[in-house]
Amino acid sequence: MFKDIKTKSDDNQEECKYNNLDPIVCGAKNRFDEFIFSTKICKSLLGHENWVNSIDYMIFCEKELVCSGSSDKTVRLWDVETAKQIGIFKEHSDYVYCVKFSKFDHYHFNSNVICSSSSDKIYFYDVKYDEIKLTLDYHNGNVFSFDFSPFQGGRYLCSESDDNTICMYDLDFKKLLYK
Secondary structure, three states: OOOOOOOOOOOOOOOOEEEOOEEEEEEEEEEEEOOOOOEEEEEEEEEEEEEEEEEEEOOOOOOEEEEEEEEEOOOOEEEOOOEEEEEOOOOOOOOOOEHHHOHHHHHOOOOOOEEEEEEEEEEEEEEEOOOEEEOOOOOOEEEEEEOOOOHHHEEEEEEEEEEOOOEEEEEEOOEEOOO
């Protein structure tokens, strides 16, 4: 499991994820890089036109994937082995602040779904069918982060917003539990 490192550097680096001695993935303006622990760049994943605000990593069907969210209002999906972009989602009307692969959809339906937030919404994109599977619209301000529960296969999702609220959702029943 990758762990988060939040840093600021001379390159205006925003976020990194690492996994023991596996490669490190770091996001910065207009790109993000994959490093080995010697800090030598292995691959650069180019395509975003503005800041990369969030990244997440997953192994799905024996393929290593990274998703990224950017101030260019897009969510992108990358094949780590080839360093190629394999998907792009452009439904956001504002900066994408947070992206994560859905643990709930992975564990319960063996499907690959990316969740992303901007403005007051959280979108669930079905990668296989290239469509929005679910939209959660319960905040009145920017949704800056969210996380899946570490129990029950990620059934519960909590989100926080600059409207000073935290929401908790039950993804199995697709409903808001608390605000």
